[in-house]
Amino acid sequence: MHEYKENNIPSSTSTNHQSTKQATTTLLTNESQQVPYVNHSDLPDETKLSEIAMLGSHDAGTYAYSKKRNGLSSTGSKMPRAFKTQNKDLVTQAKAGARYFDIRIAQNKNGTNGTFGFFHSFSVAGDSAVSDVENLLKYAAEDKNNFYLIKFAFKGETGKTSATAASDIFLKRILENYRESLIMDNLSKVTVNSLNQGKNIWIMVDKKKYDGKDKDLYPDYDKNSYTEWADKPNAEKTANSLLNFHKSPIADKLNIIQTNMPVASRSPFELSWGVKDNLFKNKKILVIAILDILIKRRIGGIVSADYVGDANSAVPDFMEIINVHNQLLKK
Secondary structure (H helix, E strand, O other), rough: OOOOHHOOOOOOOOOOOOOHHHHHHEEEEOOOOOEEEEEEHHHHOOOOOHHHEEEEEEEEEHOOHHHHHHHHOOOHHHHHHOOOOOOOHHHHHHOOEEEEEEEEEEEEOOOOOOEEEEEEEOEEEEEHHHHHHHHHHHHHHHHOOOEEEEEEOOOOOOOOOOOHHHHHHHHHHHHOOOHHOOOOOOHHHOOOHHHEEEEEEEEEEEEOOOOOOOOOOOOOOHHHHEEEEOOOOOOOHHHHHHHHOOOOOOOOOOEEEEEEOOOOOOOOOEEEEOOOHHHHHHHHHHHHHHHHHHHOOOOOEEEEOOOOOOOOOOHHHHHHHHHHHHHHHOO
């Protein structure tokens, strides 16, 4: 078993930013800090999407659990320590470097005219999911230098087929103006050359939570990803789980490296003070594990993270490691 040991892995991921300046674009990670980030279009045309490292946003819509945005209308807003994993909207997360978004959608049915909100577990928040996701797609479609991947799951859907599925209503609304940017190829065929053709948005659905008719149109998350979640509110156990699972690159799969930690686990029972507090206090352990996977093992993939865009999260360090990995792809 590969155990996490801090002294076995370099503690710094610093690079010579001057030498890479022409190959990078600067993205805002917070109001005062900027991180150079390699454009995907700077990589060789034959580079596969699955080989590129990128930042992912876990439960990207949970910023909706905000008293300021939506009052105390949801359990998540009342208990943010347990439900909330993001505190920036989708476009702000993209500006902070996120290129993969895990988005969970629920249709509001009680007097809200079929509007859509975001969900986590049983809690649904807000009614702005359509406009928020449209704003993200607009941002992505205008950034032809980078891939944007979105995985959707739909609350209450179980993989059956329905002519009136809420998922199809939602997808039709948000994608109406962006279909020309959609990548329709199988993952194994998606390379940087797709960007040269103006195709940079790839939509997946969790088909266990999708009742829509267009099952052949949207790739299945399970079939296209290689991932495992530690499901522990313990940074060392999470790091060890990542190191033991992501041992070598998996061909034509998206390696999704889940750094997120829940507020609690059942077996054995463990409890933290909250998702945000736990992450901010123990982020270094996770950063070192990601350094090992992306740099030492040269495994590309998605570093799925909480609190994207927050300077106190692990994201600024993740971004630097991602940048180094992608620089190595250029050689």
